[in-house]
Amino acid sequence: MTTVFILLTGLAIVIGGILVFRLHAFVALILAGLTVAFLTPSELVIRSGQLEGVVRNADIDSQSLTITVPESLSNVNNLVVAEDPGEGLALRIVATVPDQQPTQRESESDVSYRFEFNDDEEALSEANRKLYLLSSKDAASAANNGKLSFMSRLTTALGSYCGKLAILIVAASIIGRCLLDSGAADRIVKSALNAVGEKNAPAAFAVSGFTLSIPVFFDTVFYLMVPLAKALRLRTGGNYLLYVLSIVAGGTMAHSLVPPTPGPLFIAEAFDVSITAMIFGGSVVGLISASVGMLYAMWINSRNVLSLPDSDGIAEPDRPTELLAADAGEHVAANNDSAPGLLTSLVPILLPILLISLGALVTKTQAVGESTEPTWRFASQPISESLANAITICGEKNFALLISAAFAVVMYVRTKRPSKQAFSAALQDAVTSAGTIILVTAAGGAFGMMMRQTSVAELLEGLPGTSPVMVVVAAFLVTTAVRTAQGSSTVAMITAAGIFGGLVTSGAANVDPLYVALAVGCGSKPISWMNDSGFWVITRMSGMTEKEGLKYITPMTALAGLTGLVVVILGVILFP
Structure with a gap:
């Protein structure tokens, strides 16, 4: 009951603070984190x-004093056995596993260890006690964390997430700004349109929107592309609604599924999913979902006509819209003659994906118990240690994004040759906008960590009928509920990660963390309505009324999100 009360209190502060009191997301998340930590x-x-540190697949026999674990854990030292004294109480260390070789091999994959009860512990029958196996390091870390004040726990978590995400988000922001200012983003969109022709323009809009929304925030991508949709409508005389929805279908899915956009970047960290896996998994699920969204766009376009707004008929934008329009307006009119080539324009987007993927292919192997030098391999082929180190360094996600950001800056400077003042202003704007995102994301991470410390993972694990598919569906539904209530997809993803993170990363859910991360990303799509800033950006820039937005945008994004959930569930069933 304590965990449920604390959990609901935290959620109420986040949703109520943002929706009712109109607090900035950072303030609402910090207040919620402080409250949860205090309670x-x-x-x-x-x-x-x-x-969270418990070895889930260990078999403990308190009568024969043996522990059976997978052979992959056979080189783990300093293991301890802990007893569960009851709900809400810390586990009690009752026995140690001396550093030793396995006593026997139970099967091809399992080995056994002997353990000894502490001097003050009585060896009871297994039926009388619930025992867990964990490392002494995890046990000590948990004990030390419990001694910290609630404020120290929150600030420590806040600093940890800043350290994990700051460089990535700043680098991504610089890449996005340079793509816009150099004309590279405009080049990508117009090249796609030229390649497929006017007849297939909706597909070009969707693919371009998806590609650009990987490093660039969706709002800015929409500002960049909607004038092209209007121009094409004037040329073709129709299908304006289809063009607009195509941009939304592609851009909104990448925004929630493919790093280094802050939302998917955060959930990848929260669920211990590699950036490479999140990029490729998010791309597959996102493109399939966007394709289904496109089918809806084609269907609704055949039954409705969206009028092209007069310049005088567009509602006056609020301040955030005004700022974004100023940021993107000049880029739409970029001259293709001075823009970089298509391949050069794509390098800042594709380079980090390539580097991170190459880094993931480097492995180090060494036979257990042998003193021989380890063997470095790249895609199963032996390589030298120096080459392995170079690939690993360049493939580290922070360094890979920095390399890409440096390339984007050079591309911008060589293409536009800006003055020192213009160059400084561009980078300053990129870093400033990234700073707000870093604060909100780190605050969300701190709030999520405080939620995890309420033992919410244990609560979810104890629910009847819990299965990998049910965990994925529950993560989707929780994200959707938070998104619908307060409007922000990023806040919704952060909140869901705080609830399900411990359950998934500990292995208790018995599901690949990638699937849960993707389900959370898909769950952030429904329901887009009037409390969503993106809803207003789309309606105001395209000339839709609020009623038209609810009729066209809301069903399409919800359908895309549900499609993503179905794809994820199929992945859980077919490729567990």
């Missing part, structure tokens, strides 16, 4: 940390 007893903090 969580130290015993519960320790217990949650211990349970």
